[in-house]
Amino acid sequence: MSAITPPAHGIGLPVEREPSPPRGDNYLTHSRGILSWLFSLDHKRIGIMYLVGVLTAFLIGGIFALLLRTELLTPGPTFNSNKAEAWTFYNHCFTLHGAVMVFLFVIPAIPAVLGNFVLPIMLGAKDVAFPRLNLGSFWCWIGGAIFFTYVLLGGILNASFGWHLPGGYGLDTGWTFYTPYSTGQGPHAHSTDGTIAALLGVFILGFSSILTGVNFIASIHMLRPKGMGWFRMPLMLWALYATSVIQILATPVLAITGLLLLAERVIGVGIFDPAIGGDPVLYQHFFWFYSHPAVYIMILPAMGVISEVISTHSRKHVFGYNFIAYSSIAIALLSFLVWGHHMFVSGQSPLANAIFSLLTFSVAVPSAIKVFNWVSTMYRGDIRFTTAMVCAMCFIVMFTFGGLTGLFLGALSNNIHVTGTYFIVAHFHYVMVGSVLFAFLAGLYHWWPKMFGRMTDLAWGNAGALTLLVGFNLTFMPQFIMGAKGMPRRYATYPVEFQGYHVVSTIGAYVMAIGLFTIAFNLLHALLKGEKAPANPWGANTLEWHCPSPPPHDNFPVEPVAGDPYDLKSWQWDEATKQWVLDEQRARTVAGTEPTVHHH
Amino acid sequence: MLLSILAQSAYLPPRASTVAPEVDGLFNAILAIITFFCLVIFAAMIVFAIKYRHRVGHEGGASPGHSTALELTWTIIPTIIVLTVFYYGFKGFLNETVVPPNAYEVQVDAYMWGWAFTYPNGHVDPELHIPKDRPIRLVLSSRDVIHSLYLPAFRMQKSAVPGRYNRFWVQATRLGEFPIYCAQYCGQNHSEMLSKVVVHDPKEFPDWLERASDLAKQPGFTPIKAGGQIVAARGCLNCHHTDGTASTGPTFKDLFGKQEVLNDGEVTVDENYIRESILYPQKRIVKGFGPVMPSFLGSLKDNEIDWIIWYLKSISANYKGDMSAGLSGGAVATSQAAPATKPAQ
Ligand code: HEM
Ligand SMILES: [Cu+2]
Ligand SMILES: [Cu+2]
Numbered sequence: 001m002s003a004i005t006p007p008a009h010g011i012g013l014p015v016e017r018e019p020s021p022p023r024g025d026n027y028l029t030h031s032r033g034i035l036s037w038l039f040s041l042d043h044k045r046i047g048i049m050y051l052v053g054v055l056t057a058f059l060i061g062g063i064f065a066l067l068l069r070t071e072l073l074t075p076g077p078t079f080n081s082n083k084a085e086a087w088t089f090y091n092h093c094f095t096l097h098g099a100v101m102v103f104l105f106v107i108p109a110i111p112a113v114l115g116n117f118v119l120p121i122m123l124g125a126k127d128v129a130f131p132r133l134n135l136g137s138f139w140c141w142i143g144g145a146i147f148f149t150y151v152l153l154g155g156i157l158n159a160s161f162g163w164h165l166p167g168g169y170g171l172d173t174g175w176t177f178y179t180p181y182s183t184g185q186g187p188h189a190h191s192t193d194g195t196i197a198a199l200l201g202v203f204i205l206g207f208s209s210i211l212t213g214v215n216f217i218a219s220i221h222m223l224r225p226k227g228m229g230w231f232r233m234p235l236m237l238w239a240l241y242a243t244s245v246i247q248i249l250a251t252p253v254l255a256i257t258g259l260l261l262l263a264e265r266v267i268g269v270g271i272f273d274p275a276i277g278g279d280p281v282l283y284q285h286f287f288w289f290y291s292h293p294a295v296y297i298m299i300l301p302a303m304g305v306i307s308e309v310i311s312t313h314s315r316k317h318v319f320g321y322n323f324i325a326y327s328s329i330a331i332a333l334l335s336f337l338v339w340g341h342h343m344f345v346s347g348q349s350p351l352a353n354a355i356f357s358l359l360t361f362s363v364a365v366p367s368a369i370k371v372f373n374w375v376s377t378m379y380r381g382d383i384r385f386t387t388a389m390v391c392a393m394c395f396i397v398m399f400t401f402g403g404l405t406g407l408f409l410g411a412l413s414n415n416i417h418v419t420g421t422y423f424i425v426a427h428f429h430y431v432m433v434g435s436v437l438f439a440f441l442a443g444l445y446h447w448w449p450k451m452f453g454r455m456t457d458l459a460w461g462n463a464g465a466l467t468l469l470v471g472f473n474l475t476f477m478p479q480f481i482m483g484a485k486g487m488p489r490r491y492a493t494y495p496v497e498f499q500g501y502h503v504v505s506t507i508g509a510y511v512m513a514i515g516l517f518t519i520a521f522n523l524l525h526a527l528l529k530g531e532k533a534p535a536n537p538w539g540a541n542t543l544e545w546h547c548p549s550p551p552p553h554d555n556f557p558v559e560p561v562a563g564d565p566y567d568l569k570s571w572q573w574d575e576a577t578k579q580w581v582l583d584e585q586r587a588r589t590v591a592g593t594e595p596t597v598h599h600h
Numbered sequence: 601m602l603l604s605i606l607a608q609s610a611y612l613p614p615r616a617s618t619v620a621p622e623v624d625g626l627f628n629a630i631l632a633i634i635t636f637f638c639l640v641i642f643a644a645m646i647v648f649a650i651k652y653r654h655r656v657g658h659e660g661g662a663s664p665g666h667s668t669a670l671e672l673t674w675t676i677i678p679t680i681i682v683l684t685v686f687y688y689g690f691k692g693f694l695n696e697t698v699v700p701p702n703a704y705e706v707q708v709d710a711y712m713w714g715w716a717f718t719y720p721n722g723h724v725d726p727e728l729h730i731p732k733d734r735p736i737r738l739v740l741s742s743r744d745v746i747h748s749l750y751l752p753a754f755r756m757q758k759s760a761v762p763g764r765y766n767r768f769w770v771q772a773t774r775l776g777e778f779p780i781y782c783a784q785y786c787g788q789n790h791s792e793m794l795s796k797v798v799v800h801d802p803k804e805f806p807d808w809l810e811r812a813s814d815l816a817k818q819p820g821f822t823p824i825k826a827g828g829q830i831v832a833a834r835g836c837l838n839c840h841h842t843d844g845t846a847s848t849g850p851t852f853k854d855l856f857g858k859q860e861v862l863n864d865g866e867v868t869v870d871e872n873y874i875r876e877s878i879l880y881p882q883k884r885i886v887k888g889f890g891p892v893m894p895s896f897l898g899s900l901k902d903n904e905i906d907w908i909i910w911y912l913k914s915i916s917a918n919y920k921g922d923m924s925a926g927l928s929g930g931a932v933a934t935s936q937a938a939p940a941t942k943p944a945q
Contacts, residue, residue, distance in 0.1 A: 082845075082846075082847075083847060084788060084789075084847050084848045087788050087789060087790075087791065087792075088788055091785075091787070091788065091790075172787070172788075173785075174785050178745075178746060178784070178785070179746075180744075180745050180746070180762060181745040181746070181785075181786060181787060191787065191788065191890075274761075274762045274763025274764070275762070275763075279763070280745075280746055280761060280762065280763070281761060281764075314652070314660070315654075315660050316660060316663070317665050318665075319663075319665065319666060320665075320666045320671055321665060321666065322666065323666070323671060345748060345757050345758050345759050346759050346761070346766075347758070347759055347761055347764065347766040350693070350694075350697050353693065354690055354693070357686055357689060357690060357693075358686055358690075361682040361683065361685065361686050362682075364678070364682055365675065365678050365679050365682060368637075368674075368678045369671070369674060369675055369678070371641060372641075372674045375641060375644050375645050375648065376663075376670075378645065378648040378649065378652060379648055379652070379663055380652060380660060380661035380662070380663045381648070381652045381660045382652065382654050382658060382659060382660030383648070383649055383652050383653050383654055384653075384654045385649075385653070385654075393645060393649065396641070396645060397642065397645075400637070400638055400641050400642070401638065404633075404634035404637060404638065405634065407630050407633070407634060407682070407685055408627065408630050410682075410685070410686070410689070411626060411630065411685050411686065411688065411689025411692075412689040412690055412692065412693035413619070413622065413623045413626060413688075413689050413690075413691075413692025413693045413695075413696060413755075414623060414626055414627055414630065414689060414692075415689070416623075416693070416696065416755065416756065416757050417623055417627075417752070417755040417756075417757065419757060419783070420748055420750060420757065420783030420784055421750075421783065481610075481611045484611045484612055484627070485611060485612060485613050485752070486613045486750070486752025486753075486779070486781070488750060488781045488782070488783040488791075489783075489785075490785040490790060490791075491790065491791035492790075492791045493791045493792065494791065495779070569660075569662075
């Protein structure tokens, strides 16, 4: 331990509070060359590489979505005059759309990009607990992505030139890989032969997810700074903690399920295929045992982002902190007990159906309460319509729709009517896409200045977000109606009575694309031409705003002391210098800490 | 009442079963609840957003970081609501699950990509015909992958799982025809795995069954006509078109007598080859097609195969033989073994 020095800056303050860091030293400029990125152990660089990766996946998944919706403009075949080929093409599109979006985009998006970037800084740490493991996690993601690319390429080569990569004919099982269709024991084996590569990809991606989870849990346990007890943690950290618990406990089940499926497909061990003594419904149990918790791997970190963004941009202490913190953990644990709600018509026992239905409703309550908490946080605030805030408000709209429509699905008799229809498609797009995507964007806009030291243009950002909101509802609202009327999902063609809804939905998808391109343009524009960002452009009080934008290589030269993360009132706008200034005295009083000592 | 009629036509299919009103009642109740909550939440959000927006002269106020009374209220009320919704959902489900005694039983066989409904007298039909006002118990299974029998107008659905039997029951309350969909993705033609429920007057149902069961007894029977009915009814036409275009399978047009190129070798399509293709479809595969056709062994009777052969002859320019036997009803229809009537080429 070194000499005791008096605190220079009070609560939660790094040494440095200039609008821009001293020339030359931030994590972006710290070292040069592509290798200094690819093998970087810096959590910030890994976060940025993840960002590039998941956005690429999002683009590819998005192209598939547009192809799907275009095919559905009319009931007849669109891209190919031969029906059989058109339907096959459609089936491959929705499978790859779903698989790429779920495994390569939504699951890693918030934890791996935003989590990686902000978690250590929020902890006032120099990096995550295990930086090498973190790099390993990124490379696992790349490994998984390569397998998916192989399937994709195989499908394209096959469709365009009739070439056949071994095991790469493409994939048309749906992202759910239901057996026995996916085990391919029947006469249709060739159309599902991408299953092997895709499942290997999923297996490897699983490790990416597990390693990130391990890292976050260890970091949160080991690296919290002075002054940050569990209930002084920013809610983003609670959310990431809860997410990590699920990642660690649920992902191995998916990995094993994938291996069992491969064992059956490749060496003919009878596990899921009744033709060789297996049970196909068993697969569904295994699959949803992972995949229901996985939807919380997606939504919990989104909720964390929203808590940060709403509180900051409303300049209000978040309402009901303890409840939000506890409910993240409660949701994570309960999410393991409801998987059977995906299987109400599979033939599982009526008793199991009843129990799963009841438990499903138990998860709904904490989710609803969080919404009330966020809206209450805005009460008596001083709300700024930054793009982050606008996205967060869009999130509330999306999540309210998506979560509440879960009531229809949780209720047994209603579920039996709409399961397997577009109603399900609409429901999970509202929660996974509407909500998670808007939260991801809110987070990007919120932390963009921190990541790159540049401000985004407000008008274009908000225009993009609102276009996306309109496009989204145009796309998915008609799908609720179609589904309730009985239009099944995963249909390449459909009865004409549904065409009107499909046309509106397709137009909505195009509008969404416009919104998303506007946002992409807006973010890129900020990188190139954006105004320089100060260390704390929003006057927020979590620790990442106490270090320069972009942060230096090792974040904090001096370990900071944390105060109340939502003590926004201690930051006052100074009109003269045009920046937020901390009232240190006040911050200390709020935090209830006396001036303490720093250890160098 | 008026409201519910309007509502029904707007976002729900017609109601044709005993459970439908109950299911729709719950649907509408949930819809009302969520509309209420959406309005409250969005209104609060928008009002706060406007009222507390940042502007010159506005300062954010203080408000408590939490409020036990408020938090308890908004925990307890949603809890009561979801428990109530659970209860009614469960009650409806029990009604759908407990089969009344004396139900009429139909066996459902799903396959890629069609349905076969077997009636108690052994008749197999691609459509589900049922009498109105009588409980019908359906026993489902699948010959290949998992499918799901979905009857939107009846608000009922159940998976057809290979290697096991799933059961459910319905009771129709309206005459008419209602769609059947497959609601579990099952490969290439999943979206064309359609059929319909035909609800008959209970008095006329036995007549329908008798007529349907024996094609030979239908008025105007000829082997060619019967063959045409069978290929339509048993799902052959889903994959084999009759307009000369190839689909999942080769076209039926001009098939009989044609020189067909196989994966290994060639064959002239004759009665024996057709019979083999129906019963053992994987034995010889036409070049350019996948080994995807299901076997009809045990599900098509010999005389039905004969009629199919007659039908194929009737639409083939390659068949030059005598057609008269195929065009006449009566005794010829029951004649055995098609090869015996094989004409010289
Ligand atoms: C908050 C209350 C929620 C309830 C009560 C609920 C209920 C349900 C139920 C019962 C199903 C099964 C429907 C079926 O297949 O028959 C379902 C499907 C689904 N839900 Fe939710 N859900 C809720 C929130 C969420 C959230 C937050 C997410 C994701 C972030 C989510 C994602 C999904 C997905 C992905 C599916 C379907 C997946 C598929 O079949 O491909 N749900 N939901
Ligand atoms: Cu679920
Ligand atoms: Cu099917």
